[in-house]
Amino acid sequence: MVAIQTFLLFGVCLVAHAATISPVVRSRGGIFHGRYLPQFNQVLYLGVKYAPKPVRFAPAELIKDTPGQHFNVTQYGLDCKGYGSDTNLLVAANWTKMGEDCLHLNIIKPKSRETGLPVLLWIYGGGWQQGATSDPRYNMSYIVQQSVLNNKPVIGISINYRMAAFGFINSKEIAKTGNQNLGLRDQRLALKWVNRHISSFGGDPAKVTIWGESAGAYSVGDHINAFNGANEGLFRAAILESGSAIGPPLNGTDWYQHMYDNITASVGCATANDTLQCLRSVPYETIAPYGYQGLEWFHTIDGSFISRPAQQSLTSGKFAKIPLLLGTNTDEGFGVNGVNTDAQAINQLTHSKRWNLNDEQAKRLLDLYPNDPSLGEPYGWGNRTWPENGAQWKRYQSIATDLTMFAPRRLLAERMTACGEDVFSYRWDAPRFNSTPGVIGINHFSEIPFVFGNTQQQITPLGNSSANIELSKLVMRMWTSFAHGLDPNDHGVPNIAKWPRYATPAAANFVFRADTSYVERDDDRLEGVAYINSLVR
Template identity: 40%
Template sequence: MLPLWIVSALSYATRAVSSAAGQHDPLVRTKNGTLRGLSLPAFGEELFLGVPFAEPPLGNLRLRHPVPYRSAWDGVRDATSRSVSCAGYAGFDQGLALGEDCLTVDIVRPAGAAAGDGLPVLVWIYGGGFTAGGSADPRYNTSYLVNASVEMGKPIIAVSLNYRVGGWGFLASRETVSAGASNIGLFDQRLALEWIHENIAAFGGDPSRVTIAGESAGAFSVGYHLVSRDGKSGGLFRAAILQSGTALGPALHSVADLDDTYQPIYDNVTRAVGCAGRDDSLQCLRDVPYEVLFRAFEPFVLTPIVDGDFLARLPSESFARGLVADVAILAGSNTDEGTATFFGPRGTLNRDADVRRLLAGMGSGLDDAAVRDLMRLYPDNPSLGCPFGTGPERFAENGRQYKRGAAIVGDEVIHAGRRWTTTYFATRHLGPGGRRRKPVYSYRFDQPPWDGVEPLVATTAPVFATHYAEICFVFAIDPAASRNLSNWIGPYPAYHQLARQMSRAWIAFVHDLDPNGHGTEGMPRWPEYSSCGAGENMVFRVDGNFVEKDDWRAAPLRYWGGIWEALKT
């Protein structure tokens, strides 16, 4: 069953196509030619869908960095339907039509927006563990954000981009490095941002007022854009929103350690499809039928590497050297990140020895001193474990020391990087005389899902304020259209009020670089993150938002920042 917002869009599309002359369909002239979009009068919006920013990555362009879309088309190109989503796996591909010809953007603007209007632009980069995702995912429907922005008197344009994931986007080996074909998915994102920079003015957007945003792998991606090119963003964005992820936390393999990490995966794939032993096995992969290669990639999780190009060094080294983009920041994390099924080590931690093995295996391998320190900072005391604030309950069906491990993993992957990143941006001084840094805002999302389940993320207890739980509140999809795969906010008015507050704060940040112009009731003023001492977070809860000093579990979070290099982040 299709989500209702898709049915609605298809209904409007049918009416638009069947109109006698299509005279009310919006037209925009891009660098490549004229696009005909889709009018949604009930929303007061115009959509331009499936717009290519790169040549289709098919045939000989498969498993290569994207090639800019330079073709010009005659006449008017239809932009009323989305492209397929890039081939993906692991659940977040559910409900998406998949394929290779996926390098497109979807654009939503207020009705009547026109070239020269100079509207701020939100660019959404989806998460999914670098393994799945797509702009067509109904959980990321930006129509409600654009609609709310107009109601607020702070109109914005929203752009969702597609990028290759899994083996299609992050295959790594000696062969891909030699061919200059590493981190393909990140280069897809960059090329999309370049296309937006060149073309968004024609849609009524301002290329100098772009905010890039993402959650989880999308937020990791945003973080990597902040440190790519030694922090020289080329004016592609002026602000960044990072939800449950930064450049600091996830381990990044390097070219030097490929033989022990991703090379065996590459070799497995080439054997599976009959390309092993070929003089050019990578070229052979380009000739393998799509369905065959899809199945060969399916078992493997592949993520970005330090390739010497997009990522010249570990992000922690870029931060240490001050080689980070000078932009405004809104960043946050969810209290119980570690309860996500793919983060929390469920069923594996029962004794101290199990926890020691977990710690010793992190990054490039933590030494005995670091393991001892962390065992002390994370004692076997369930009252201090994740989910936090749940007292002596151990949730022992997941392992007697599960809460201990969930705290460790959530902190290392998400929380410590968020605190380090916001502190860095708040305390940096750039230019002659210590020119004032850009605005920095931080949050902690502390609200469990209404029914105690987070689809695809944490479906069995414990869940609490887990990874991804904030997404439905940020996108604030109407309850009539937010069931099925779209991460339902729930039936209770307080939950929808929180969604209204959060989504409008995000819109205000995109528009003004200040989330306080949201125009809703029930929120205290969100302070900028302090440049002296601990900053402050906005804490989001349905029973009342409040501001806290960001010293929550200060000692363990501080410790991770001292061992970033060993963690390979």
């Protein structure tokens, strides 16, 4: 009897020990020891390096294969920058969470013996100035879970990349080295790592869908246009939320020179014989506060990754032809307060860092977007105005949203459809549960809590609304069924309108709402949007 009891206890210990053994992947890249997440029945590999610490203001290099080396990948690695907008993120106490040795990715995989899983790869937004894969708003466990519940399992991947000056610096000194768009090149390197190694984790390198929101979606658009459309087999489809292949202006070196000069002066490099080399030698703690100042570090034409204005790439056919799922929110915003007169509106349109318009173009836009509150944004509010925001606030909001989001979305949808690819376009019309006070309408970022479905954390919760939770379930299943089989309609949720493929002239959007989602014609502001899409920006 004692012997039997001893055997049973020993057996229990064995079972308990087996449950705590970390999952292991052996690949030519190394031996990766991950972590099991029992509440989701998922395996996580966090902080997987795709590149060693790069030389500052220089391209990163793909990490070398070390098939016999062991890696503990159970925790997030360093952030390239914190994920919030609070400047307190740059206080000394946070330096341990940030740094330049931050080029890593995270893999979230259903615990399954299945192989050949499609991959859904997330590129975070944040204006190319901030963001991190460790941001709990981008926890991919919930969306991967829904893919499994829908019998369309995918592997979720999120990637870090350099931002602000560290990822998008430009100047005559930088141009001489050809080292612009480093953040986009980091992303491309991560895609190459995935292409090379994801099969060892059970993924299919031929079934990668790249996915982003805001600057992340603009990044996706840049990858579609990159190298004249040669996607190198790195992705087969894309999802773009509130961003497109035409994004912030492709300003030249003159635009960035004063920003570069400000950094050199701020860290004591202005008088150096080689200012770039001096900047590379400055301690990170010294240069980082200046490298992350402002919201002006954008992508630029560099002659290789980005060869020309995106509108020209789309109209000339020099882009990757792939299936798309893309859309915008009803009231994205991007206007400014205090626009009261035509003259002030023209001044904003011609002097803002975002538009790059001349006087003639600005005046034409005012003709196409009259100062009629019933036509302006936020939409659906009739003649109501908010005079404290400016007498022409609704008009300028409408122009700004169409310039930034709505018109580029339509142009990309039209061009990709014309090339014979399946395109699914949407309009998001459900508000965030805890919208920021003072924010009016269905604004930028409204869809993110629903798409990631995280009901546990407090940053952007869905609340206890059953309608919100059901909408979140629907969108997560649509996104993952698109990544799995290139059709968002395979979601398994009953009584939902079928999302039609985009087709001209009867183009349509799927409208996401918490009450009843539906399909609409994509014909809002036809003349104004057509004019915007005729401009080379």
